Amino acid sequence: MSIRLIIPFVIAASVSLASLTGAQAQPCSSNFSSAGVPMLSEITYRSWDLVKAPPAKALSGVARAVSAEGFGAVRIDKATNTLTALQDGAGSGRLQSLRVTARKNGGATRLDMVFTVQAGQIGHEGEVRRGFCNFVQAARG
Secondary structure: OOHHHHHHHHHHHHHHHHHHHHHHOOOOOOOOEEEOOOOOOOEEEEEEEEEOOOHHHHHHHHHHHHHHOOOEEEEEEOOOOEEEEEEOOOOOOOOEEEEEEEEEEOOEEEEEEEEEEOOOOOOOHHHHHHHHHHHHHHHHO
16 A cells, blocks of 8 residues: 555544544643632632533542542532532631532533632632642542
């Protein structure tokens, strides 16, 4: 078989694989964003990622990771595939909230994560980003 006949096949297969991989896995750190003014308004951190686990299994993994990070009042609403949790990271009695939603997205599950810090508090962006990515890893199993 001539190399000329193989090259178009290899190129087409490479392009197909690259587009499939890009659509299935977006790293949570590159999807991370924050909004708000530190100390003056609440700060909302957001990220999302895709996992192959079904929503219920993904949220179960996230729940274990969230508890390990020191969150309390962890609740999963099975009807909406939503996890909520609270944390008093500063020890001030003013709670910070986390919400993780899992929903089917093609052959995967999309996890949307939102962590809100009240006005007058500061969240360390790098730590929140790391935590989000740990939650996604836990959802993958």
